[in-house]
Amino acid sequence: MITGDRKPLEEIAAMVEGYGHVLVLGCATCVTVCMAGGEREAEETALALKLGDREKGVTREVTFGNIERQCDEEFLQEYADQIARADVVVSLACGCGVQHMATVFPDKVVYPGLNTTFMGVTEELGVWSERCLGCGDCVLELTGGVCPITRCSKSLLNGPCGGSSDGKCEVDPSIPCGWQLIHDRLELIGQLWRLDEVLPPKDWSKSHSGGPRARVREDVQGTDDLEEGGA
Ligand code: SF4
Numbered sequence: 001m002i003t004g005d006r007k008p009l010e011e012i013a014a015m016v017e018g019y020g021h022v023l024v025l026g027c028a029t030c031v032t033v034c035m036a037g038g039e040r041e042a043e044e045t046a047l048a049l050k051l052g053d054r055e056k057g058v059t060r061e062v063t064f065g066n067i068e069r070q071c072d073e074e075f076l077q078e079y080a081d082q083i084a085r086a087d088v089v090v091s092l093a094c095g096c097g098v099q100h101m102a103t104v105f106p107d108k109v110v111y112p113g114l115n116t117t118f119m120g121v122t123e124e125l126g127v128w129s130e131r132c133l134g135c136g137d138c139v140l141e142l143t144g145g146v147c148p149i150t151r152c153s154k155s156l157l158n159g160p161c162g163g164s165s166d167g168k169c170e171v172d173p174s175i176p177c178g179w180q181l182i183h184d185r186l187e188l189i190g191q192l193w194r195l196d197e198v199l200p201p202k203d204w205s206k207s208h209s210g211g212p213r214a215r216v217r218e219d220v221q222g223t224d225d226l227e228e229g230g231a
Pocket residue numbers: 131132133134135136137138139140147148149150
């Protein structure tokens with residue numbers, strides 16, 4: 001999932017200062033799971049903005065809603081009327097959702113209510129950890145299912161830096177050394193021999209280093225139109 005943290009309320013309040021009708025929109029997918037930007041957080045944010053307005057003697061409308069997936073136009077359009085009525089939208093989606101809403105409704109002011117952090121997993125209730133940087137050329141099959149790009153603080157591809165101590169990373173001793181994790185996992189699955197193999201240079205052109213990426217599936221492009229046309 002994509003994780004995020006809600007921006008401080010004062011920051012959001014400053015963004016929407018002077019606007020008439022404020023609409024706070026949550027996203028029902030990743031940011032709901034990480035308890036940052038779902039319906040509950042949208043309602044809380046709207047209520048907090050209203051309280052702030054009351055303290056300052058400001059009278060305006062502050063409403064909230066929740067969209068299934070803000071990164072998908074189909075779901076954004078379900079809120080088109082509410083968005084049209086608002087003077088400003090605070091999106092509690094990840095940065096993808098915020099940008100997509102601004103693209104789909106180009107004349108609408110859309111501000112981010114979250115700081116998007118990373119792609120990760122739920123380790124336990126209230127704890128999420130980064131697991132993937134979307135490098136575009138996955139090597140998990142070579143590293144025991146532990147990502148060296150993400151879980152090694154230096155993103156080393158061919159073994160540890162030599163600075164780890166007691167299985168902890170020298171960059172941040174509060175986290176495990178990614179290469180220790182790789183070693184332990186390879187040992188567990190009987191593939192320690194992989195550590196003797198030198199990985200070739202990685203093709204970083206497939207990562208964000210090669211510029212913004214797009215994924216195209218020509219086989220499904222336009223199939224919506226075909227279905228609508230009864231083909
Ligand atoms: S190797 Fe790349 S795609 Fe695979 S988990 Fe790591 S960052 Fe993600």
